[in-house]
Amino acid sequence: MPFIPHTPDDVAEMLAVIGAQRIEDLFDEIPSALKSKALSRVPAALSEMEVGRLMSERAARDGRPLNFMGAGAYEHHIPAPVWAIATRGEFYSAYTPYQAEASQGTLQVIYEYQSMMCALTGMEVSNASLYDGASALAEACLTAVRANRASNSRRVLVPRTVNPTYLQVVQTIAGNQNIRFESVDYDRQSGRTLVDALRRYDGEDLTALVVQQPNFFGVLEEVDELVDWARANNVLLIGVVNPIALGVLKAPGQWGSRVDGKQGADIVCGEGQPLGVPLSSGGPYFGFMTTRMQYVRQMPGRIVGRTLDAVGNPGFTLTLQAREQHIRRAKANSNICTNQGLTVTAATIYMTLLGADGLARVAEASAARTQELVTALTKIPGVRATFSGQRFHEAVLTLDRPVAPLLAALAERGIFGGVDLGQRFPELGNALLVCATETKTDADIAQYARALAELQSVPRAARGAA
Amino acid sequence: MSDIPSELQYTKSHEWVRSLPGNRVEVGITDHAQAALGDLVFVEVPEAGRRLTAGAACAVVESVKAASDIYSPVNGTVVESNAALASSPELVNQAPYAGGWLIRIEIDSGGAAPQLLDAAEYARLLADEAQ
Numbered sequence: 001m002p003f004i005p006h007t008p009d010d011v012a013e014m015l016a017v018i019g020a021q022r023i024e025d026l027f028d029e030i031p032s033a034l035k036s037k038a039l040s041r042v043p044a045a046l047s048e049m050e051v052g053r054l055m056s057e058r059a060a061r062d063g064r065p066l067n068f069m070g071a072g073a074y075e076h077h078i079p080a081p082v083w084a085i086a087t088r089g090e091f092y093s094a095y096t097p098y099q100a101e102a103s104q105g106t107l108q109v110i111y112e113y114q115s116m117m118c119a120l121t122g123m124e125v126s127n128a129s130l131y132d133g134a135s136a137l138a139e140a141c142l143t144a145v146r147a148n149r150a151s152n153s154r155r156v157l158v159p160r161t162v163n164p165t166y167l168q169v170v171q172t173i174a175g176n177q178n179i180r181f182e183s184v185d186y187d188r189q190s191g192r193t194l195v196d197a198l199r200r201y202d203g204e205d206l207t208a209l210v211v212q213q214p215n216f217f218g219v220l221e222e223v224d225e226l227v228d229w230a231r232a233n234n235v236l237l238i239g240v241v242n243p244i245a246l247g248v249l250k251a252p253g254q255w256g257s258r259v260d261g262k263q264g265a266d267i268v269c270g271e272g273q274p275l276g277v278p279l280s281s282g283g284p285y286f287g288f289m290t291t292r293m294q295y296v297r298q299m300p301g302r303i304v305g306r307t308l309d310a311v312g313n314p315g316f317t318l319t320l321q322a323r324e325q326h327i328r329r330a331k332a333n334s335n336i337c338t339n340q341g342l343t344v345t346a347a348t349i350y351m352t353l354l355g356a357d358g359l360a361r362v363a364e365a366s367a368a369r370t371q372e373l374v375t376a377l378t379k380i381p382g383v384r385a386t387f388s389g390q391r392f393h394e395a396v397l398t399l400d401r402p403v404a405p406l407l408a409a410l411a412e413r414g415i416f417g418g419v420d421l422g423q424r425f426p427e428l429g430n431a432l433l434v435c436a437t438e439t440k441t442d443a444d445i446a447q448y449a450r451a452l453a454e455l456q457s458v459p460r461a462a463r464g465a466a
Numbered sequence: 467m468s469d470i471p472s473e474l475q476y477t478k479s480h481e482w483v484r485s486l487p488g489n490r491v492e493v494g495i496t497d498h499a500q501a502a503l504g505d506l507v508f509v510e511v512p513e514a515g516r517r518l519t520a521g522a523a524c525a526v527v528e529s530v531k532a533a534s535d536i537y538s539p540v541n542g543t544v545v546e547s548n549a550a551l552a553s554s555p556e557l558v559n560q561a562p563y564a565g566g567w568l569i570r571i572e573i574d575s576g577g578a579a580p581q582l583l584d585a586a587e588y589a590r591l592l593a594d595e596a597q
Contacts, residue, residue: 149513297508297510297528322508322528322529322531322532322533323533327531327532327533328533331533331535
């Protein structure tokens with residue numbers, strides 16, 4: 001769609017029709033005391049040339065660090081065609097216009113995306129995406145509260161192995177809606193959430209259980225047992241998954257045993273960034289959500305359907321819109337009435353290019369690289385793997401000294417060595433979360449191991465005194 | 467001209483109420499309401515055992531273009547909801563006063579009598595709304 005700005009004549013004509021003098025008159029309803037007069041802390045405008053120069057200088061300060069950080073956002077190779085295609089004019093303004101059906105190409109991309117997410121997660125229906133993984137989990141919890149008619153408690157169990165940043169976002173979005181989020185501790189030895197830790201809730205009225213696979217520590221949860229426990233207790237199971245990991249792991253729709261014709265997670269969500277979206281300072285990313293057809297009317301967000309037009313030609317349309325804000329107003333499922341069009345387009349192209357085999361190879365290579373990294377780093381005195389549980393492409397390491405100064409020293413050598421877990425998990429002591437994806441070579445891993453060995457070779461006391 | 471059976475009672479929000487044996491009523495939406503909504507694609511009804519308050523939303527009917535709340539005409543408890551509507555919401559359009567009923571409610575005993583319209587009053591309401 002062309003971008004056509006309004007000329008001063010257009011603006012004057014429109015104002016004349018509604019009888020307003022100036023655009024500012026349209027905001028008369030806002031009491032003047034509430035309007036901020038001047039944005040004193042916002043500097044004066046720069047020219048395009050000046051902005052370009054400033055941003056290039058700042059970007060250069062990033063250097064070309066060797067990145068071993070994960071914790072929710074992952075560096076994967078993005079094949080060149082992904083963004084070459086996604087930035088074509090037809091896709092680059094991928095936001096659906098207000099008459100969405102006028103953009104059949106955009107709707108078809110979203111429809112293909114939904115089909116792929118359903119296949120990947122083993123679920124029946126997908127929405128057109130949400131803002132990011134964390135807000136998708138918040139929406140999944142709200143969906144579960146609406147969908148679980150057998151429960152009146154509005155209690156949601158969130159194990160500590162769920163990304164702690166996600167929990168913060170969930171509490172921000174859903175915390176004022178009379179929903180109780182209760183924590184479940186993990187097994188210190190394996191790094192997993194044990195079904196035994198859930199036994200004390202047997203027979204209680206609970207609305208949902210969140211299970212992250214792989215969990216925040218990179219450890220694989222025993223999802224089959226967890227989902228069976230949830231089913232036996234009439235608790236809906238919300239799976240938070242890494243879409244790359246689903247290249248090799250069992251789809252959430254197949255978790256657990258089949259009971260009364262039902263199997264697997266009830267709602268699946270997660271962060272879509274690993275599918276062809278660059279890290280780019282933390283966003284924009286996209287969240288995904290899939291569920292059972294039974295719960296489709298409780299799911300938030302846009303949904304694209306395939307249909308026939310008046311003369312019988314196949315076409316694509318927004319469907320089940322009565323769930324949404326523009327129709328249901330205050331009673332809508334969610335205030336989310338958009339989707340992350342551009343990043344979803346990139347993800348759809350990424351999945352198309354890789355296919356199921358390619359995705360499995362990325363997953364296998366990432367898991368293998370992380371295993372090699374852990375092997376190399378745990379040969380260094382004072383470094384050991386924290387958990388025994390089987391892992392995917394992240395691992396927690398316990399060090400013999402504080403993590404923050406080590407990470408700072410590594411950063412000086414151009415290495416982002418991982419994420420310090422000390423603040424969020426003080427019980428783990430000096431804990432470092434590391435990640436290696438398929439982007440890391442033998443030489444990269446050796447370089448990290450060499451740098452860490454050098455820093456670790458300094459006696460603790462001497463370093464502390466320096 | 468929409469159908470307004472004389473043996474039923476009505477609400478201003480276009481629900482009909484049929485007295486059943488015991489202290490029970492059957493509730494649906496009127497012929498006028500179903501015509502105004504258009505083809506229904508989904509009906510969400512409360513489960514048996516749900517407590518209802520007169521005037522509060524208790525069900526949702528969804529057509530291709532809108533979703534509307536249905537308000538309980540009485541204080542009471544849901545005894546049964548129309549299971550056939552899950553797969554055949556069009557029953558509400560085809561037979562709003564018969565196969566398209568929504569819920570059966572056991573009215574709370576000892577409460578004040580519900581404020582309902584008779585057929586003539588409801589016909590007048592529709593005539594007023596049409597103007």
